[in-house]
Amino acid sequence: MLPEFALIHKIRQTLLSTHVGLIVGIGDDAAVVEKDEKSVALISTDTVVEGVHFDLRYFSFYELGKKTLAGALSDIAAMAGTPAYAFVAIGIPPKVRENDVLDFYTGLEHVAQEFQTAIVGGDTSLAPHGFFAAITVVGEAPRGRCKLRSGAKVGDGIYVSGCLGSSAVGLRLLQKKKPAENVFVRSHLNPRPRIFLGRVLSAYEGVHALIDVSDGLVQDLSHVACASGVGAQVDATLIPTDKDFESLCKMLKLDPTVTALTGGEDYELLFTMDDTDFEPLQRQLAAKKIRITRIGQVVSDSRSTEGPGDMRSRDRRVYVYDSVGREIKLMRGGHEHFA
Ligand code: ADP
Numbered sequence: 012m013l014p015e016f017a018l019i020h021k022i023r024q025t026l027l028s029t030h031v032g033l034i035v036g037i038g039d040d041a042a043v044v045e046k047d048e049k050s051v052a053l054i055s056t057d058t059v060v061e062g063v064h065f066d067l068r069y070f071s072f073y074e075l076g077k078k079t080l081a082g083a084l085s086d087i088a089a090m091a092g093t094p095a096y097a098f099v100a101i102g103i104p105p106k107v108r109e110n111d112v113l114d115f116y117t118g119l120e121h122v123a124q125e126f127q128t129a130i131v132g133g134d135t136s137l138a139p140h141g142f143f144a145a146i147t148v149v150g151e152a153p154r155g156r157c158k159l160r161s162g163a164k165v166g167d168g169i170y171v172s173g174c175l176g177s178s179a180v181g182l183r184l185l186q187k188k189k190p191a192e193n194v195f196v197r198s199h200l201n202p203r204p205r206i207f208l209g210r211v212l213s214a215y216e217g218v219h220a221l222i223d224v225s226d227g228l229v230q231d232l233s234h235v236a237c238a239s240g241v242g243a244q245v246d247a248t249l250i251p252t253d254k255d256f257e258s259l260c261k262m263l264k265l266d267p268t269v270t271a272l273t274g275g276e277d278y279e280l281l282f283t284m285d286d287t288d289f290e291p292l293q294r295q296l297a298a299k300k301i302r303i304t305r306i307g308q309v310v311s312d313s314r315s316t317e318g319p320g321d322m323r324s325r326d327r328r329v330y331v332y333d334s335v336g337r338e339i340k341l342m343r344g345g346h347e348h349f350a
């Protein structure tokens with residue numbers, strides 16, 4: 012099977028259908044469609060499959076429900092939007108009991124209430140093997156204010172919220188059956204979609220491109236770079252990580268730099284911005300204790316031959332440098348579910 016990225020590219024080429032209200036189709040974190048004079052609607056779908064995205068040995072159904080909706084809402088945050096409604100489709104294998112399903116919905120409902128999202132429908136099916144869920148979220152953004160992957164401009168700073176790599180470390184701790192209650196395990200089991208931050212960013216004209224970090228920094232940044240037709244330079248030493256990240260990585264036999272660059276599911280926001288907006292933004296976010304860090308800059312990409320919007324190249328267009336300015340080459344950009 013092709014890599015997921017290349018497969019979506021081919022799927023996109025076979026689809027010609029359109030509709031008068033469509034503003035942005037396949038290729039961003041959510042589709043953007045007409046709503047009313049003041050706002051546009053956002054629509055996105057996210058799927059989780061047992062054995063691919065989660066393991067029931069260390070996820071309770073309640074936690075799984077919370078994480079699944081949080082991950083789906085993150086794509087609305089990644090458009091600088093606000094969620095409103097969700098549909099939930101589930102596939103239930105024989106081993107899953109009624110109470111498990113209801114626990115899953117209790118988890119969904121807690122996150123739905125926290126982010127004022129109404130779950131208004133879905134679908135229920137039997138599944139032969141693993142449990143799966145697909146969540147479609149509908150949201151909105153003020154007209155002209157949602158932030159796309161394709162807006163990055165040469166000269167922008169590249170910024171990220173929070174810390175990266177924590178969820179990957181948490182996953183490894185859980186796999187090694189060392190699930191101490193710590194920030195890493197929490198970050199894997201109970202990620203927080205950055206809805207508030209997305210809304211704040213929507214008001215900044217200088218924020219030119221936005222995506223959430225679901226598949227790993229390098230891979231998600233490459234989506235921005237490809238969609239914008241630019242290059243992205245990252246200084247690996249600037250990537251923010253949680254306290255004890257390096258020592259835990261060593262204990263778990265993970266390379267800290269590679270983990271910070273490629274670990275998925277942190278659901279932080281990654282954006283490119285005119286650097287003059289950094290100070291006012293930082294001041295506004297300090298009260299909410301949201302940290303943002305500048306990790307690199309957008310450059311013109313002389314090495315790449317693809318045009319803007321080309322979805323075939325995955326890790327190209329992103330150039331990562333170590334503490335002495337040597338380029339770090341990664342074998343893979345991040346999580347890739349289709350090997
Ligand atoms: P994210 O990581 O933000 O969830 P994806 O990589 O899953 O984004 O998707 C990228 C884009 O491709 C989105 O616009 C999504 O709607 C679209 N897409 C993904 N899978 C399919 C598919 N099977 N059919 C049509 N569009 C798809």
Ligand code: MG
Pocket residue numbers: 040085086089222223225
């Ligand atoms: Mg996304």
